Amino acid sequence: MQQTIDRPTSHRRTGLPRTGGFPPRRPRTPLAPAPVRRPLPCRVEDPELWFAESPAQLELAKSFCADCPVREACLAGALARAEPWGVWGGEIFDRGVVIARKRPRGRPRKDAAA
Numbered sequence: 001m002q003q004t005i006d007r008p009t010s011h012r013r014t015g016l017p018r019t020g021g022f023p024p025r026r027p028r029t030p031l032a033p034a035p036v037r038r039p040l041p042c043r044v045e046d047p048e049l050w051f052a053e054s055p056a057q058l059e060l061a062k063s064f065c066a067d068c069p070v071r072e073a074c075l076a077g078a079l080a081r082a083e084p085w086g087v088w089g090g091e092i093f094d095r096g097v098v099i100a101r102k103r104p105r106g107r108p109r110k111d112a113a114a
Contacts, residue, residue: 038069040068040069040070041064041065041068042064042065042068045061045064049061049064049087050086050087050088051085051086051087055101055102055103058087058092058102059101061087062087062090062091062092065087065089065090066090068090071089071090072089073089074088074089075088075089075090075091076089077089078091078093079098082096083096084096
């Protein structure tokens with residue numbers, strides 16, 4: 001009489017953790033909807049507007065910055081970098097300093113404007 005030996009059919013030893021292959025899938029947790037992001041004005045408008053020579057164009061750029069969601073961070077970064085010129089965070093920079101208004105180029109008038 002011949003005896004049969006019961007052997008597992010797999011090649012791994014029983015009782016040991018499974019190695020190799022893909023890890024078991026975990027159920028996905030539902031993600032919250034992403035917040036709606038408004039496009040930043042400096043990314044939508046003409047980039048030359050923020051570095052214009054004309055005081056009127058710089059004032060227009062400042063008005064676009066008025067309701068920007070990253071205005072404070074933009075201004076803080078520009079101050080930290082000492083930006084040489086342009087509109088940053090709704091302020092006009094000239095030679096690394098914030099100025100209230102940019103004066104037009106050229107010589108001022110001799111007679112006062114009425």
